Amino acid sequence: MKTLKVALVGARGYSGLELSRLLLGHPNAQLIDVYSSNTQWQLAQDIIVPSAKNVNTRQLDQLEANAKNYDVIFFATSAGQSAEWIPKLLEHTQIIDLSGAFRLNWQQTQKFYKLELDEKYLSPANYGLSPWNKCASRFISNPGCYVTATLMALIPLLKENLITTDVVIDAKSGTTGAGRSPKDSTNFSEISQEIHPYKITNHQHEPEIIRYLSHFASTDIDPIFTTTLLPIPRGILSSIYTRLQDGVGVKQIHEAYEYYYREYPLLQNYWLQGDDLGFSWKTSLKRVVNTPFTQLAYTAKDNKLYLFSMIDNLLKGAASQAVENFNAMFELPVTTGLIKETL
Numbered sequence: 627m628k629t630l631k632v633a634l635v636g637a638r639g640y641s642g643l644e645l646s647r648l649l650l651g652h653p654n655a656q657l658i659d660v661y662s663s664n665t666q667w668q669l670a671q672d673i674i675v676p677s678a679k680n681v682n683t684r685q686l687d688q689l690e691a692n693a694k695n696y697d698v699i700f701f702a703t704s705a706g707q708s709a710e711w712i713p714k715l716l717e718h719t720q721i722i723d724l725s726g727a728f729r730l731n732w733q734q735t736q737k738f739y740k741l742e743l744d745e746k747y748l749s750p751a752n753y754g755l756s757p758w759n760k761c762a763s764r765f766i767s768n769p770g771c772y773v774t775a776t777l778m779a780l781i782p783l784l785k786e787n788l789i790t791t792d793v794v795i796d797a798k799s800g801t802t803g804a805g806r807s808p809k810d811s812t813n814f815s816e817i818s819q820e821i822h823p824y825k826i827t828n829h830q831h832e833p834e835i836i837r838y839l840s841h842f843a844s845t846d847i848d849p850i851f852t853t854t855l856l857p858i859p860r861g862i863l864s865s866i867y868t869r870l871q872d873g874v875g876v877k878q879i880h881e882a883y884e885y886y887y888r889e890y891p892l893l894q895n896y897w898l899q900g901d902d903l904g905f906s907w908k909t910s911l912k913r914v915v916n917t918p919f920t921q922l923a924y925t926a927k928d929n930k931l932y933l934f935s936m937i938d939n940l941l942k943g944a945a946s947q948a949v950e951n952f953n954a955m956f957e958l959p960v961t962t963g964l965i966k967e968t969l
């Protein structure tokens with residue numbers, strides 16, 4: 627296969643830097659240009675990989691004129707920037723967007739992102755939850771980080787009607803989830819020694835979880851969803867509590883994951899038993915940080931299910947999932963450019 631020419635808008639941010647590292651090591655991609663409002667910034671300032679020196683930093687006002695030179699443009703920008711640029715560029719090239727701008731329906735996009743976008747861009751068919759959506763489209767909207775961890779765990783169980791729809795999702799993230807731009811809530815003095823629930827009842831990932839459980843599992847749920855900021859840089863733990871349907875045991879939960887992820891190499895499936903219930907690496911966030919893997923670990927007591935889904939917010943929650951979507955777009959194996967570079 628020919629080498630695909632790639633540009634990245636938002637390379638200076640946390641997800642953009644991770645994506646740059648992955649693209650520089652991808653055997654079928656050539657990262658040619660990055661776009662930044664800070665044109666003095668060079669990728670080689672932040673990334674040691676020697677080929678980073680060959681990547682040009684370009685001004686955003688050149689983006690539209692240059693778009694046809696790329697096979698794909700990635701956006702790792704704010705939702706507002708993605709919404710401004712992507713509709714103008716889609717006739718010239720293919721696009722993968724990491725922001726939340728195109729994940730929700732019209733009303734929700736207006737409410738949570740303050741954006742009014744043409745409905746034609748907001749179709750669930752563009753939503754790139756890998757491996758659930760094969761995404762042959764020219765435009766892929768990459769899922770949210772909390773949403774990814776949660777949907778990977780819940781879709782198989784709801785599809786098979788193994789659990790009730792009464793679900794509690796207690797999701798926690800490291801501070802890189804809030805981006806690289808300095809903020810009061812994530813500065814060291816505020817978050818060190820702290821643990822902090824935030825956006826209570828009002829997080830934009832709640833409607834995203836509901837929309838895509840309906841889309842992928844054909845199940846409508848109205849979960850209790852909470853988000854908490856942890857005093858660590860990266861990683862997401864989504865702890866999910868629900869009840870098994872009558873007659874269902876944890877063995878069937880294990881089998882559902884085995885079945886649905888049988889051709890997906892980027893998932894670890896752990897049924898917690900015996901000593902695992904005390905203190906185990908199978909429930910360790912450190913194991914997945916800096917990897918593109920999703921780790922699912924679970925157990926049940928009577929009809930109560932305790933389920934823990936862990937990802938790296940900047941990789942499976944953002945950059946490595948964007949590469950999975952790039953691979954799907956160009957019919958490459960799902961792990962291309964992912965396993966060697968990130969382990």
Ligand SMILES: NC(=O)c1ccc[n+]([C@@H]2O[C@H](COP(=O)([O-])OP(=O)(O)OC[C@H]3O[C@@H](n4cnc5c(N)ncnc54)[C@H](OP(=O)(O)O)[C@@H]3O)[C@@H](O)[C@H]2O)c1
Nearest residue numbers: 636638639640641662663702703725803805806807939944
């Ligand atoms: N962080 C995550 O875990 C995560 C996960 C999933 C999805 N996302 C989504 O992905 C998009 C990008 O997120 P992000 O967390 O990577 O954002 P970020 O770190 O805040 O970076 C976004 C952009 O902000 C600008 N910026 C402003 N001040 C900066 C500074 N001091 N240092 C570096 N860049 C600065 C840069 O653009 P210029 O170079 O043009 O100034 C940069 O590309 C967002 O839409 C976010 O919602 C993030």
